Amino acid sequence: MDEPEGPDRRRDELARNLAAVRERIDAACAAAGRERDSVSLVAVTKTVPASDVATLLDLGVTDLGENRAQEAGTKAGEVAGLRPDASPRWYFVGGLQRNKVRLVLPWVTRVESVDSPRLARALDRAASAAVEDGSRDGPLPVLLQYSVDGDLERGGVSDEGLAELADLVAGLPGLRLDGLMAVAPLGSESDRAFAAIAGAAGRLRAAHPGATEVSAGMSGDLETAVGHGSTVVRVGTALVGDRRITSR
Numbered sequence: 001m002d003e004p005e006g007p008d009r010r011r012d013e014l015a016r017n018l019a020a021v022r023e024r025i026d027a028a029c030a031a032a033g034r035e036r037d038s039v040s041l042v043a044v045t046k047t048v049p050a051s052d053v054a055t056l057l058d059l060g061v062t063d064l065g066e067n068r069a070q071e072a073g074t075k076a077g078e079v080a081g082l083r084p085d086a087s088p089r090w091y092f093v094g095g096l097q098r099n100k101v102r103l104v105l106p107w108v109t110r111v112e113s114v115d116s117p118r119l120a121r122a123l124d125r126a127a128s129a130a131v132e133d134g135s136r137d138g139p140l141p142v143l144l145q146y147s148v149d150g151d152l153e154r155g156g157v158s159d160e161g162l163a164e165l166a167d168l169v170a171g172l173p174g175l176r177l178d179g180l181m182a183v184a185p186l187g188s189e190s191d192r193a194f195a196a197i198a199g200a201a202g203r204l205r206a207a208h209p210g211a212t213e214v215s216a217g218m219s220g221d222l223e224t225a226v227g228h229g230s231t232v233v234r235v236g237t238a239l240v241g242d243r244r245i246t247s248r
């Protein structure tokens with residue numbers, strides 16, 4: 001038989017990638033002495049079309065990550081059309097401008113990139129209005145994005161700002177503070193970065209016991225992340241490939 005072409009071939013590729021990522025998470029949990037169900041996988045689908053997302057849902061993925069408000073809203077609509085029975089959970093993991101908040105509210109399950117009082121207040125206003133008009137059941141779950149190295153260009157709140165932002169968010173009726181998100185710098189500093197993330201997550205949890213989620217770890221570093229206590233890994237490239245690179 002010939003190699004399957006087109007959609008079948010892509011489906012096989014995604015299935016293989018997904019199996020490999022799940023094996024990596026299994027192994028990382030085993031190595032860290034953690035229960036497998038203490039770590040969830042968010043498939044970051046920002047680089048791929050709705051058809052790939054639909055295939056991932058067919059393969060058992062339930063949690064999806066996106067980082068651009070407008071594109072993601074369009075894609076979420078397309079995916080709902082392709083798989084009306086699937087009801088995936090969508091996580092917003094990118095920089096979010098206040099004027100884009102209303103674009104994500106209708107489809108987002110959790111915003112993981114809250115890094116300023118202004119953004120928090122804008123999300124609170126939008127979520128509260130949605131609760132009021134009956135389009136939402138309850139407060140919007142959010143994570144605070146923590147900047148590991150204090151390089152605020154890439155988004156995130158530094159150590160100094162974290163406690164204050166957490167207290168603010170915890171007091172906003174439209175939001176529910178679920179934990180911390182971070183993007184670790186790659187490379188040799190990775191272990192130290194995840195230790196710093198774990199430290200910040202611990203301080204957050206001490207002040208806000210409900211803030212238990214730690215979303216950290218990507219294609220290149222998920223093992224280190226799981227070793228340091230991440231509860232969510234956000235994996236893009238290892239699952240869907242990298243369209244900009246034809247072979248690796």
Ligand SMILES: *Cc1c(COP(=O)(O)O)cnc(C)c1O
Pocket residue numbers: 044046067093094183218219220234235236237238
């Ligand atoms: C793209 C992205 C990921 C996934 O990164 P990969 O290295 O492709 O796995 C995770 N988190 C955020 C915030 C991203 O933007």
